[in-house]
Amino acid sequence: xxxxxxxxxxxxxxxxxxxxxxxxxxxxxxxxxxxxxxxxxxxxxxxxxxxxxxxxxxxxxxxxxxxxxxxxxxxxxxxxxxxxxxxxxxxxxxxxxxxxxxxxxxxxxxxxxxxxxxxxxxxxxxxxxxxxxxxxxxxxxxxxxxxxxxxxxxxxxxxxxxxxxxxxxxxxxxxxxxxxxxxxxxxxxxxxxxxxxxxxxxxxxxxxxxxxxxxxxxxxxxxxxxxxxxxxxxxxxxxxxxxxxxxxxxxxxxxxxxxxxxxxxxxxxxxxxxxxxxxxxxxxxxxxxxxxxxxxxxxxxxxxxxxxxxxxxxxxxxxxx
Numbered sequence: 001x002x003x004x005x006x007x008x009x010x011x012x013x014x015x016x017x018x019x020x021x022x023x024x025x026x027x028x029x030x031x032x033x034x035x036x037x038x039x040x041x042x043x044x045x046x047x048x049x050x051x052x053x054x055x056x057x058x059x060x061x062x063x064x065x066x067x068x069x070x071x072x073x074x075x076x077x078x079x080x081x082x083x084x085x086x087x088x089x090x091x092x093x094x095x096x097x098x099x100x101x102x103x104x105x106x107x108x109x110x111x112x113x114x115x116x117x118x119x120x121x122x123x124x125x126x127x128x129x130x131x132x133x134x135x136x137x138x139x140x141x142x143x144x145x146x147x148x149x150x151x152x153x154x155x156x157x158x159x160x161x162x163x164x165x166x167x168x169x170x171x172x173x174x175x176x177x178x179x180x181x182x183x184x185x186x187x188x189x190x191x192x193x194x195x196x197x198x199x200x201x202x203x204x205x206x207x208x209x210x211x212x213x214x215x216x217x218x219x220x221x222x223x224x225x226x227x228x229x230x231x232x233x234x235x236x237x238x239x240x241x242x243x244x245x246x247x248x249x250x251x252x253x254x255x256x257x258x259x260x261x262x263x264x265x266x267x268x269x270x271x272x273x274x275x276x277x278x279x280x281x282x283x284x285x286x287x288x289x290x291x292x293x294x295x296x297x298x299x300x301x302x303x304x305x306x307x308x309x310x311x312x313x314x315x316x317x318x319x320x321x
Contacts, residue, residue, distance in 0.1 A: 004167040011172030013071035016180040019060040023184035026056035031188070031195045035100065049193055051099060053185050054201015057155075058092045060181040061208070065174065072173035081174070083122035084211055091115035091141075092204035099198045105250065112138045112203065119211050137210035140228060143235040144206040145199055150258060152190025153272045154202045155182055158209055160279040161227045165212040168223065178208055191269045226286040226298065230278030233302040234258060255321045257309050263321070264312035274305070 030052040037051040062085055066076050077085070094111040097103070116137035120130045148154035159182040166175035182205070188194045197205075213224030225232060234257045242249060254263065261271040281301055285294035313321055 003169075007169040007172045008163070008167050008176065011072060011166045011174075011176030013068060013173070015064050015068040015071045016176055019064045019068070019177055019180045020184045022063065023056040023060035023181045026059055027053050027185055027188055027195060030055055037196050037198070049196055051196040051198040052096065052200065053188060053195040054092070054197040054199070054204065055096060057181045057185050057197070057201050058088065058204045060184070061178050062089055062092075064177055064181075068173050068177045074173060080122035083118050084174075084208065087115040087118035088204050088207055090118065091207055092200050095199040095203045099200055109138070112141050112207075115207055116141070116210070119207060120214065123214050125214070133210070133214050136213070136224075137207060140210045140224075140231075141203045141206040143228070143231050144209075145202045146235055146256065147231050147258065147275070148197060148199075148202040149256070150262065150268050150272045151193045152186060152269075153258065153275050154205075155185055155189060155197055156272060156276045157228070157231060157279055158182055158205045159186065160276055160283075161209050161212075161224075164227055164279070164283045165209070165223075170212050170215050170223075174208075175212060178205070190272065222291060222295075223286050226282035226294065227279050229282045229298045229302065230275045233278075233306075237302075237306060257306060260309050260313040260317060260321060264309065264316040266312075278302075 031050050033052070034050055035052055036048040038048045065081065065085060069081060070076050075081075091111060094103075094108070094115075098108055113134065116134045119137065120133050123130070123133070125133065144154050144158070147157075159179055162175040162179040162182065166172040166179065185197065185201070189197065209228075210224070213221075238256050239249060242253070242255060247253070247255075254260075258271050258275065261274070262268055278301070282298060285297050288294050
């Protein structure tokens with residue numbers, strides 16, 4: 001544990017404070033810009049709310065990363081960091097354009113694969129690992145985007161994951177900077193939302209988190225799945241359940257476990273914080289050091305949560321879910 005906090009401390013610099021201030025400023029600008037997210041059938045919100053808070057998060061991260069590396073006595077930009085900037089910036093731009101003017105799903109998926117490939121090109125892995133990482137990054141990008149439906153859910157998960165990655169000594173400077181950029185967003189989105197993060201934040205932020213998992217693959221390849229266990233489980237369970245039911249998988253719905261939790265009467269803040277708890281449980285399981293018992297513990301927690309929510313949904317949710 002002392003080493004964990006030492007790693008966190010090693011990633012802190014005055015640039016983190018600058019990122020918080022810049023992110024907060026850009027978020028306030030986006031609130032005043034008034035580009036609205038109007039509620040639809042699958043939405044959890046009931047009134048139009050500004051979107052684009054992710055512009056503050058990702059812009060602050062991208063602009064401050066070279067300075068953060070320099071402040072932490074790292075090269076201004078090495079190949080890995082440079083390609084991370086390019087890939088993340090590309091995906092953020094396309095995601096924001098999609099936020100404003102919706103693109104066909106195939107174009108968005110193509111952009112996700114291209115951005116993941118750019119980021120992966122900065123790592124020294126075998127072709128097999130590169131393919132696995134690209135597929136994993138695209139899955140996580142979409143999973144966090146699917147789960148970005150409650151105040152503070154996706155942003156809080158990314159914040160905690162960034163802290164844990166930094167504490168584990170995985171690119172501490174990078175992930176303390178990402179955590180700082182997200183930290184400025186949380187008060188504007190949780191528990192009550194003045195602004196939503198939007199695809200620009202959830203997708204680009206997920207790509208950065210996935211990049212962290214790539215750095216950890218040597219001896220701790222399951223760190224990222226452990227941290228993202230709640231996200232991965234919810235999305236996977238929902239896709240499988242809907243496929244078995246014969247539902248169209250590409251069709252918008254309100255059948256995720258976190259959505260059923262709210263529809264069954266659990267408050268939004270509690271449903272959100274449960275996902276935060278899952279990140280911390282995954283971190284604790286990973287730090288336990290033994291993969292098999294830790295995996296069993298994570299699966300037991302998720303299975304218990306699933307049974308609890310599905311039981312509530314059968315009793316309290318009207319209509320098909």
